[in-house]
Amino acid sequence: MVTVKEVATGAPAGAGAAALVDAVSPAGIEREAMDHVWIHSQPWLELAERGGLRVFDRGEGSTLWDVQGRDYLDGIAGLWVVNAGHGRAEIAEAMGKQAAKLAYVSASSFTTGPAAQLAHTLAEVTPGDLNRVFFCSGGSEAVETAVKIAKQVQAMRGFPRRYKVIARRGSYHGMTMGAMSLTAMRNEAYFGPFMYGVSHVPHPNRYRSDFGVEGEQADIMAARYVEQEIESQGPDTVACVIGEPVSSAAGVHVPSPVYWQMLREICDKHGVLLICDEVINGFGRTGKLFATEHFGIVPDIITIAKGLSSGYAPIAAAIVRDSVFDTFKDQGEVAMGHLLTFGGHPVCAVAAQKNLEIFAEENLVAQAAEKGEYLKARLEELRAHPTVGDVRGVGLLTAIEIVRDKEAKTSFAKDSAFIKTVNKEIMDRRLITRVWNVIHFAPPLVVTHDEIDRMVTIVDEALTAAERAHAGEFVA
Numbered sequence: 001m002v003t004v005k006e007v008a009t010g011a012p013a014g015a016g017a018a019a020l021v022d023a024v025s026p027a028g029i030e031r032e033a034m035d036h037v038w039i040h041s042q043p044w045l046e047l048a049e050r051g052g053l054r055v056f057d058r059g060e061g062s063t064l065w066d067v068q069g070r071d072y073l074d075g076i077a078g079l080w081v082v083n084a085g086h087g088r089a090e091i092a093e094a095m096g097k098q099a100a101k102l103a104y105v106s107a108s109s110f111t112t113g114p115a116a117q118l119a120h121t122l123a124e125v126t127p128g129d130l131n132r133v134f135f136c137s138g139g140s141e142a143v144e145t146a147v148k149i150a151k152q153v154q155a156m157r158g159f160p161r162r163y164k165v166i167a168r169r170g171s172y173h174g175m176t177m178g179a180m181s182l183t184a185m186r187n188e189a190y191f192g193p194f195m196y197g198v199s200h201v202p203h204p205n206r207y208r209s210d211f212g213v214e215g216e217q218a219d220i221m222a223a224r225y226v227e228q229e230i231e232s233q234g235p236d237t238v239a240c241v242i243g244e245p246v247s248s249a250a251g252v253h254v255p256s257p258v259y260w261q262m263l264r265e266i267c268d269k270h271g272v273l274l275i276c277d278e279v280i281n282g283f284g285r286t287g288k289l290f291a292t293e294h295f296g297i298v299p300d301i302i303t304i305a306k307g308l309s310s311g312y313a314p315i316a317a318a319i320v321r322d323s324v325f326d327t328f329k330d331q332g333e334v335a336m337g338h339l340l341t342f343g344g345h346p347v348c349a350v351a352a353q354k355n356l357e358i359f360a361e362e363n364l365v366a367q368a369a370e371k372g373e374y375l376k377a378r379l380e381e382l383r384a385h386p387t388v389g390d391v392r393g394v395g396l397l398t399a400i401e402i403v404r405d406k407e408a409k410t411s412f413a414k415d416s417a418f419i420k421t422v423n424k425e426i427m428d429r430r431l432i433t434r435v436w437n438v439i440h441f442a443p444p445l446v447v448t449h450d451e452i453d454r455m456v457t458i459v460d461e462a463l464t465a466a467e468r469a470h471a472g473e474f475v476a
């Protein structure tokens with residue numbers, strides 16, 4: 001094996017060899033991770049003092065093993081990513097073959113067979129005439145790309161003042177500066193000022209409606225609010241509206257089809273482009289290949305990432321309708337003002353293509369729909385807890401909401417002692433998920449019924465433990 005020092009200096013190592021041998025023991029790998037890897041969202045004390053560091057080694061289906069050999073149930077498919085499950089050797093083999101054949105050509109001027117083949121597949125499987133694929137590497141890039149396309153197309157159609165973007169409160173669209181500008185929980189203190197012209201409107205929330213009405217009426221009010229926002233901003237200044245068909249970070253709210261149908265009509269009426277962010281929703285997560293299929297609409301642009309390759313390779317895309325790309329055909333000398341070096345990377349493209357073949361062979365979308373029903377039925381049992389206020393979701397995009405007072409629907413703060421205890425109890429039982437004021441359940445689509453039962457039992461036990469430890473901090 002080549003040592004660290006040989007890589008750095010080109011000379012045989014000595015002490016470097018010892019360092020590398022040390023690094024391949026579990027404790028050595030963990031030490032290297034502590035010393036050198038910037039774990040994206042963990043505060044330092046969580047890693048340094050509270051044992052929060054986990055270094056993973058391998059995966060199979062819905063199970064992960066860390067370098068110490070401990071197994072974990074992956075209740076959130078990585079981060080709503082690994083839809084086809086861990087350990088798919090056939091995807092790895094396809095990637096290896098492609099890397100050996102051709103690993104890169106410039107996305108600026110050229111493309112490859114695998115990218116063409118994947119674009120064809122995506123045009124076939126996406127709703128309506130979403131036929132033109134702009135490839136990129138991750139969800140934030142896909143969102144940046146979609147918004148830039150909307151702005152440029154508006155300008156090319158003769159509306160250069162249409163630059164504003166309407167997003168929704170509670171939404172998450174990524175962490176690069178443009179995508180973060182649309183993300184509702186953006187950190188003004190560290191990163192402001194953000195992209196100019198972004199406003200946030202209420203999103204459909206039947207559990208705690210902003211409008212004091214229930215059920216579908218709440219969704220209708222939320223849709224009307226979007227129209228009011230377009231009108232008050234001035235329709236001739238708005239480029240696009242963006243939202244997840246089913247919200248995920250915002251708390252897993254499933255609107256009625258009428259919400260999205262109204263948004264489609266409102267956007268058409270005012271010449272505004274409609275972007276659906278399918279980064280989490282897409283690729284079977286909601287029990288349909290794309291969540292927009294639940295609502296019977298075709299957006300002007302969709303963004304996809306995560307489940308596109310089930311995480312085997314960093315690949316994402318913004319896909320546009322014919323009517324959007326026609327603007328570039330009509331003005332055939334004008335190119336999109338956008339270039340990403342790794343867009344359409346052939347090794348990533350074959351990973352995605354193979355992933356989609358597995359989807360078809362194993363009927364993963366239907367599996368997600370069926371297992372989602374089972375999971376939701378099991379989650380309903382958790383309502384017996386005094387702190388479980390709501391159970392919701394569709395397919396394998398589900399969540400329970402934790403509340404201090406069921407009657408008043410008051411939330412625990414995300415950093416409250418109760419939520420921290422629930423989080424710890426779940427992690428101690430080696431279930432990986434996200435615990436905010438909602439607990440997310442979004443395992444790989446290959447999850448078994450037994451694994452679903454285990455997930456629900458672990459959360460049941462964790463809630464019981466937290467309710468014992470924090471009696472008096474909620475209404476029993």
Ligand SMILES: Cc1ncc(COP(=O)(O)O)c(C=O)c1O
Pocket residue numbers: 138139140141143172173174175244248249277278279280305306
């Ligand atoms: C809806 C949505 N859009 C965009 C993103 C950004 O994706 P990425 O982290 O790949 O940049 C995410 C990430 O979780 C997301 O949930």
